[in-house]
Amino acid sequence: MATVVAFISEKGGVGKTTASYHIAIALNRFHQKKVLVVDADYQRGGISGRFFPDLIEKFASGESPGTTLFHKYQQLYSAGARTPDVDIRQWRDHSTTIDVITADPRLSTVSTDRLPSTNNIRQNNLSLLEHMQMIDYVLTPLKGGYDYVVIDSHPEVSDVLRSVTYAATHCVSPVKLDRQSSIGVATIIGEINNVNADVEMISKSLSKVDYQDTQFSGSIGMMAREWGGGLKQTEQTEYNRLRRTGGVFDNYVTEGDGLRQAAAGRVPVYDITGANADKQSGQFLDLTKEFLSKCP
Numbered sequence: 001m002a003t004v005v006a007f008i009s010e011k012g013g014v015g016k017t018t019a020s021y022h023i024a025i026a027l028n029r030f031h032q033k034k035v036l037v038v039d040a041d042y043q044r045g046g047i048s049g050r051f052f053p054d055l056i057e058k059f060a061s062g063e064s065p066g067t068t069l070f071h072k073y074q075q076l077y078s079a080g081a082r083t084p085d086v087d088i089r090q091w092r093d094h095s096t097t098i099d100v101i102t103a104d105p106r107l108s109t110v111s112t113d114r115l116p117s118t119n120n121i122r123q124n125n126l127s128l129l130e131h132m133q134m135i136d137y138v139l140t141p142l143k144g145g146y147d148y149v150v151i152d153s154h155p156e157v158s159d160v161l162r163s164v165t166y167a168a169t170h171c172v173s174p175v176k177l178d179r180q181s182s183i184g185v186a187t188i189i190g191e192i193n194n195v196n197a198d199v200e201m202i203s204k205s206l207s208k209v210d211y212q213d214t215q216f217s218g219s220i221g222m223m224a225r226e227w228g229g230g231l232k233q234t235e236q237t238e239y240n241r242l243r244r245t246g247g248v249f250d251n252y253v254t255e256g257d258g259l260r261q262a263a264a265g266r267v268p269v270y271d272i273t274g275a276n277a278d279k280q281s282g283q284f285l286d287l288t289k290e291f292l293s294k295c296p
């Protein structure tokens with residue numbers, strides 16, 4: 001049964017997509033894990049575009065081919081028959097195979113406000129629960145076929161993020177090592193606790209839910225800056241603060257050109273040559289080993 005790990009953060013541009021992409025590839029290429037990537041980011045669809053460049057233009061014009069998570073929420077809103085099937089696209093290179101549920105910009109319209117409302121409190125709470133369970137409902141029949149499901153997301157607290165959090169067994173939070181990050185991480189941990197507490201309440205009062213609390217496995221330092229072989233002093237201070245805010249991965253990734261070149265070429269940094277790329281590749285390999293132990 002797959003371990004489901006969500007990459008979430010309150011802030012944009014902190015390296016969620018870069019981290020989830022490289023860890024997903026390393027899990028398959030270097031650890032022979034079967035990996036499904038779910039792109040829940042309706043703002044950029046960054047990881048879908050990284051795997052399938054043909055999707056970038058479609059995404060920008062508001063389209064997404066095939067059956068996506070969006071259609072599954074629509075089924076709830078129209079109170080019609082529900083089916084968990086979505087389209088899965090496969091990405092392969094010389095030594096890696098990754099399955100992907102690609103992004104749909106229309107997920108930005110997902111909201112519990114669109115659920116059919118009744119004057120029955122019990123019924124309303126159950127449909128709120130079904131909304132939160134939507135991604136889990138889609139993943140349940142698929143989980144037996146994978147070791148890891150990696151979910152990339154948008155930087156915003158939303159009803160989609162609540163579904164992502166419900167579906168996840170573990171969450172990690174990529175961060176830049178600045179003061180804003182530790183504040184953002186506290187918000188994210190608060191959201192995870194909200195989802196866990198809501199399920200507990202419903203489980204006690206309305207219907208028993210088969211659910212394990214989602215764990216926060218730690219922040220991941222991205223775009224870190226070093227000085228003399230260690231983190232710069234201000235970044236070390238933030239890193240120490242993050243240790244007290246839900247924990248932080250020992251391994252981090254430094255800021256540098258290797259990842260920029262990899263992004264421009266739409267390949268993983270493992271395929272780029274050069275001193276900086278080698279360093280960042282090594283960092284992602286160490287990070288992936290730690291990921292395997294923190295998100296078993």
Ligand SMILES: Nc1ncnc2c1ncn2[C@@H]1O[C@H](COP(=O)(O)OP(=O)(O)OP(=O)(O)O)[C@@H](O)[C@H]1O
Binds near residue numbers: 018041224257
């Ligand atoms: N360590 C790094 N060194 C240099 N550039 C990096 C590094 N990590 C990420 N980047 C670049 O920073 C930009 C933002 O990263 P990324 O898209 O992974 O962030 P994100 O959190 O997914 O953003 P969003 O919230 O918009 O989805 C990208 O252009 C990426 O290539």
Ligand SMILES: [Mg+2]
Binds near residue numbers: 041153
């Ligand atoms: Mg992203």
